[in-house]
Amino acid sequence: MLRPKRQQQVIIDRQILALHEAMVEKVIAEPHLLVGLQANLKRYMETGVISYGSALLWESILSSSADPATFRQLVLSDEQRMAQLRRRTIFSGILSEDEREEVLAKYIASELA
Structure with a gap:
């Protein structure tokens, strides 16, 4: 049985993954959004976020964006290192607040089903 703190982390990681699924699909559909991701990466590196x-891994992932399947696979990987990267994501600003709320509502509904 999972301890409460660990269980809470698992839930948070699942929510973050659901958000990243939506963000990846939006970036694939709207490749111009990659400019914002690159700017976020640069800013996060400069400010020590x-x-x-981690910056090298994100750069590698961004360089794969020309191949949507690879890009999707890398960002959504279930490896522990990628889960950690998603917690300090460069994907901020990709979803509107309404889109973010919709993704989280769908996630919650899927957990209750």
Whole structure:
């Protein structure tokens, strides 16, 4: 049985994954949004929000964006390292508040089903 804190982290990671699924699909549909992701990455590096290693991983992921299947697979990977990267995501600003709320409402509904 999961401890309450661990269980809470699992739920948060699932919510973050649901948001990233929506953000990835939006970026694939609207490739001009990659400019914002690159700007976020640069700003996060300059301000120390993310480590050098994390920045390299994000750069690698962004470089795969020409191949939507690979891009999707990398961002949505179930590997622990990717879950950690998604917690300090460069994808901020991709979804509107309404889109974000819709994704989270669908996530909650799926958990209750």
